[in-house]
Amino acid sequence: MENLVSSAIVSSFNAKLIDNLQVDVAIVGGGPSALVAAKYLADVGVKTAIFERKLAPGGGTWGGGMLFNEAVVQRDALEILDDFGIGTQEIATAPGFYTLDTVEMASGLIFGALKSGAKIFNAMSVEDVVFKNDEIGGLVVNWTPVERLGMHVDPLVVIAKRVLDGTGHPSEIINLATKKAQIKLDTPTGGILGEKPMFAISGEASTVENTREYFPNLFACGMSANNVMGGYRMGPIFGGMLLSGRKAARLIQESLQR
Numbered sequence: 001m002e003n004l005v006s007s008a009i010v011s012s013f014n015a016k017l018i019d020n021l022q023v024d025v026a027i028v029g030g031g032p033s034a035l036v037a038a039k040y041l042a043d044v045g046v047k048t049a050i051f052e053r054k055l056a057p058g059g060g061t062w063g064g065g066m067l068f069n070e071a072v073v074q075r076d077a078l079e080i081l082d083d084f085g086i087g088t089q090e091i092a093t094a095p096g097f098y099t100l101d102t103v104e105m106a107s108g109l110i111f112g113a114l115k116s117g118a119k120i121f122n123a124m125s126v127e128d129v130v131f132k133n134d135e136i137g138g139l140v141v142n143w144t145p146v147e148r149l150g151m152h153v154d155p156l157v158v159i160a161k162r163v164l165d166g167t168g169h170p171s172e173i174i175n176l177a178t179k180k181a182q183i184k185l186d187t188p189t190g191g192i193l194g195e196k197p198m199f200a201i202s203g204e205a206s207t208v209e210n211t212r213e214y215f216p217n218l219f220a221c222g223m224s225a226n227n228v229m230g231g232y233r234m235g236p237i238f239g240g241m242l243l244s245g246r247k248a249a250r251l252i253q254e255s256l257q258r
């Protein structure tokens with residue numbers, strides 16, 4: 001029995017990893033915007049894999065606002081939550097705004113992305129991009145414990161037609177691509193403008209506006225997009241994140257069809 005369990009896990013994981021060493025879309029980070037993008041891409045048959053540094057995907061959703069595990073969304077985002085089967089409750093004093101349980105949101109987004117056919121590799125950190133012929137062509141990944149312990153272990157490579165930076169506030173992938181590959185981004189300065197302070201309404205709108213391709217094959221969603229284009233932060237209101245993920249999926253799908 002012991003041998004059966006161990007060998008089944010190893011061979012099943014190996015098959016999953018080998019199958020995802022070459023994908024249509026590699027997404028870095030498993031926060032809310034990335035999970036929504038993954039679901040909608042997988043729904044239309046785009047081969048999609050998420051690489052998430054932490055053991056539990058979900059990014060900043062779990063903790064709600066200051067560990068009160070509730071968040072707020074606006075009406076525009078309800079149809080996305082419906083697609084995932086996540087429930088909400090309208091705020092009596094603020095029509096058009098809804099609260100939701102963030103544990104249900106995080107687990108629902110993860111489950112929905114997986115059930116649509118996206119794959120999630122947790123405890124894997126993306127430490128570099130593949131950069132060939134002046135184009136982004138994939139990711140360089142390693143186990144998070146290897147990264148955390150500073151072990152001198154070479155990574156593996158995932159080839160991807162498109163890369164989506166869903167790493168949240170630090171825009172880790174776009175950041176390292178500008179430094180290591182010295183790419184010029186499609187921004188006013190050619191670099192990362194940097195996130196601005198709290199201004200919820202503006203941040204919500206700009207998160208969606210700023211979701212786009214910043215360099216051939218390299219897209220950003222969620223707070224990463226806002227950081228790249230200098231948008232404001234918004235705190236525990238999540239409609240913009242969900243709408244950003246859906247927009248990222250649409251833009252990437254269109255770009256794959258070109």
Ligand code: 48F
Nearest residue numbers: 029030031032033052053059060125126167168222223235
């Ligand atoms: O930050 P995060 O939740 O992404 P998001 O979709 O959502 C932002 C909101 O949670 C919140 C907010 C809304 O008001 O402002 O902050 O923009 O999740 C980002 C995920 O990316 C992972 C990280 O562990 C987190 O789960 N991540 C970051 N860098 C890497 C990474 C990396 N290099 N490799 C793998 N995963």
